[in-house]
Every structure is written in C-alpha cells, then in structure tokens.
Amino acid sequence: MLDLFFNPEYAKVYKEIDGPSETFHFDCEYGSVQNTFIMREVKWKINGKIYYDIVTPYGYGGPVILTCKDTGRLVSAYKKAFTDYCRDHDIVCEFIRFHLFDNVNFREKYYGETVKMLDNVIVDTTGSYDDIYMKYNHKVRKNVKKALRNGLEMTIESNTQHLNDFLDIYYETMDRNNAGQYYYFKKEYFENIAERIPENYVYFYVLKDGSVISSELVLCSQKYAYSFLGGTDQKYYPMRPNDFLKDAIIKWCNKTGREIFILGGGYSVNDGIYQYKRSFTSTPDVPFYVGKTIFNQEIYNQLVAVRAAEDEDFDEKSSFFPLYRA
Secondary structure, three states, rough: OOOHHHHHHHHOOOOOOOOEEEEEEEEEEEEEEEEEEEEEEEOOOEOOOOOOOOOOOOOOOEEEEEEEHHHHHHHHHHHHHHHHHHHHOEEEEEEEEEOOOHHHHHHHHOOOOOOOOEEEEEEOOOOOOHHHHHHHHHHHHHHHHHHOOOOEEEEOOOOOOOOOHHHHHHHHHHOOOOHHHHHOOOOHHHHHHHOOOOOOOOEEEEEEEEOOOOOOOOEOOOEEEEEEEEEEEEEHHOOOOHHHHHHHHHHHHHHHHEEEOOOEOOOOOOOHHHHHHHHOOOOEEEEEEEEEEEOOHHHHHHHHHHHHHHHHOOOOOOOOHHHHHH
C-alpha cells in the first residue's frame, strides 16, 4: 500500500491553497510509475498564454515506482513520456520533495537536478517502548516525568471534535514564530484532511485541568507517522508539555505498529529545533532531497525575464526554484 503522501486524495486537500492536482500514470515493458502533483498557474502570461509549474503537495512525494523490471530503463522511458505530457499541458518545470524512503529508487535515477537539503530526524518506534524511552536524552526523560507530576493529561482523537482548540493554539504559535502567511491554514483545510484521508490523521492534545495547552496533528500510514502541525501555549512551557506530547506520539506509534516516526529537520544545520528533535532518538538521520527539472527552457527564461523587468529587487542569482517565483 502506498504511503499517504502518494495518495491523490491528499493532494486534493490543497486545491484552494496551491491549485488543482493531477495524477500521471505510466506503464511500459519495464514497469509502472505514478506521480501525483499540484498544478500551479504562473501569474505571468507569455504571448497571451497561461503556463504552469508543478510541485509535490506539502510534505513529501514525487513519482513512485509501482512495479519494476529495470529501474534505469523505466525512469528513462517515464522521463520521455512525462516530458511530452508536460509540454502538451503547458507545464514549464517541476519541483519534487522526494519521500525519505519510498521513492529512493526513482530519486537515484532522477533525470533532473537533485539537491540534498537538511537531514530529517526519525525515531525507530519498533521493539520495546521501554528501550525506545531509554534512548531519549536524559533531560527529555526528566521533563516527561515533570509533566506527569504537573498533572498533564493526554487525549488522542481521530476526529475534529476539538479542532477549534487546536486552531487557537496553532495560530498563536504561528504568530509567535512570525510564520509565513502560507502556514496559516484555514479551518476548512483541516476539515478537508479529515474528509479526504480519514484513516491517516490523528490529533494529540495535552490537557491541564481539562484545557488544551499543547497539540499536534500527526499524519500517518501503515508504516510511518509524521509530525505535521502543532503548537503550545507558551505560558505552560515550564510544565514541559512538548516533551510529554512527543513521548505520547512515540508511544502511540509503538503500540499501533508504526515503524518510524518522522520529526523532520531544523531551519538550519544543527540549530535548536534540530537538536530538540534529536533529543528523542539515537536513530541515524535520513537525508532529504528535492528534485528540479525544466521541461521548457525557452518559456522558463522568458518568465524569469518578465519577473526581473517588473521587480528591481529581484535576485537573478537566487537558488530558489523556479527562479521566477523567488
């Protein structure tokens, strides 16, 4: 069974945020590939024509091999077919956030530019929970015990009954961290997750005297669980709800048979967020890669030129991709 990030229903959650999604299926004598992506309309027209670029939905994704007899030949054949598809549908380029595990074979043969980003922290949640717990940093174990002494409680729900409580804390946390506007997902976004992937989400709520003080939305499949979105009421930091919350998620993963809890990375190499995540595990990090391909270089160059002409502060040397969106 494919991971949730390859599920076309997950991509549809982003229709009102990023654009409509499409799924490209490819079959040949060497195997089969599925690629679900979001079509983003480019705001500048070239000779009166609308163009698009495509991206994976928020998180991970990209082309995934379903069946395979020869990876190299399959990817090569896929490239030709998909390039023709993109040209026929006025798609200028693609940006892929490769899955950490499930399309590594495709990534290793990828036809475009592959760029290694920051490492992602993961927790191996198989085996004995007691063994997993003892691999936490000593300070984390101490904080979990402190949270229990402070009377913190945990509620786990696979519904949106307390979504408003989650949103209050989530938006407050976004404000505190000066988050970009993109991350202020509306209530409808979370309702769409519940509707489209009902088996793939869980809310964890930390309670103090019956009130929610910290919460996290975890996305999950049969094998993986992902730390997705969440927040904490900062006045309760001394009670250590964050450590209590992560421990509860890890315990849940262990109990429900999830093998890996993916916490993600930091904002920069070895920063405080990364170090905090590392304090929950001795499992080695996993490298995270993105992929970039231009299918129509001529139109891509024209779009960059249009952007440069209208924005005197535009940095043509930026590494952002696609450059015209920098």
